Amino acid sequence: MTAMLSISNLHASYGKAEALHGIDLTVETGEVVCLIGRNGVGKSSTMKSIVRDQITVTGGEVVFDGASLAGLRPYEVVRRGVGYVPEDRRVFASLSVLENLRVPRPVSAGDRRNWNVEQVFELFPQLYDYRHRKAGVMSGGEQQMLSIARSLITCPKLLLLDEPHEGLAPKIAEEVVTAIAALKREGVSMVISEQALNTIRRCADRVYVVDRGMTVWNGTVDGFYADPEIARKYLMVS
Numbered sequence: 317m318t319a320m321l322s323i324s325n326l327h328a329s330y331g332k333a334e335a336l337h338g339i340d341l342t343v344e345t346g347e348v349v350c351l352i353g354r355n356g357v358g359k360s361s362t363m364k365s366i367v368r369d370q371i372t373v374t375g376g377e378v379v380f381d382g383a384s385l386a387g388l389r390p391y392e393v394v395r396r397g398v399g400y401v402p403e404d405r406r407v408f409a410s411l412s413v414l415e416n417l418r419v420p421r422p423v424s425a426g427d428r429r430n431w432n433v434e435q436v437f438e439l440f441p442q443l444y445d446y447r448h449r450k451a452g453v454m455s456g457g458e459q460q461m462l463s464i465a466r467s468l469i470t471c472p473k474l475l476l477l478d479e480p481h482e483g484l485a486p487k488i489a490e491e492v493v494t495a496i497a498a499l500k501r502e503g504v505s506m507v508i509s510e511q512a513l514n515t516i517r518r519c520a521d522r523v524y525v526v527d528r529g530m531t532v533w534n535g536t537v538d539g540f541y542a543d544p545e546i547a548r549k550y551l552m553v554s
């Protein structure tokens with residue numbers, strides 16, 4: 317396998333406050349990698365650093381698909397093939413589902429899997445049923461699906477999902493996991509941030525544990541569960 321994303325010794329700051337002090341992460345082609353850790357340890361900041369959104373990268377390297385992302389603007393990173401679904405989802409509340417899906421500029425997919433609106437509706441049939449509904453009146457889970465669907469229109473090779481299950485009822489969270497599993501079968505590489513691994517266990521290949529702005533452990537999902545000391549040390553609130 318070739319690395320789709322390779323992050324080494326990443327440092328990043330909000331103004332003068334450094335939030336990341338050494339993130340090392342690799343995502344192979346087709347892999348689903350989960351970032352886990354307590355609140356505020358830097359999972360979202362890692363994703364923001366990849367897409368250069370709101371945060372300033374001050375050190376280290378982010379290489380995507382063989383090329384450095386240094387100095388690029390967020391839209392240029394998206395054009396290279398990185399889809400980003402932020403924690404707050406950012407759907408356009410006053411636009412319908414269909415209009416939201418027409419917002420991203422069409423991209424030339426090149427060797428990437430090309431997604432059009434019809435194909436996205438096949439993945440999320442519920443969104444088709446609601447295609448004329450305003451996004452602002454939809455539930456959190458439906459907005460989450462719409463946000464993922466919209467990022468697919470940019471034909472990503474790598475999808476960054478920031479806490480996709482945050483605030484969702486268990487049944488809806490399960491539907492989101494099903495969609496993630498379907499995307500994995502389509503060959504989309506993913507980085508998913510989670511507070512706990514349970515919801516994503518079905519489709520994650522590897523896990524990175526983040527603590528205080530650093531990656532402190534990585535291994536397979538089975539390896540993570542085989543050593544309860546890791547969860548005790550880095551996930552339990554002391």
Ligand SMILES: Nc1ncnc2c1ncn2[C@@H]1O[C@H](COP(=O)(O)OP(=O)(O)OP(=O)(O)O)[C@@H](O)[C@H]1O
Nearest residue numbers: 330333335353354355356357358359360361362370
């Ligand atoms: N826009 C911002 N401006 C200043 N500091 C920020 C900003 N966003 C996050 N931080 C700080 O950066 C650190 C890492 O936060 P981050 O959101 O990356 O953590 P997280 O692991 O994703 O946690 P959560 O699950 O709460 O989102 C925290 O100390 C947080 O307070």
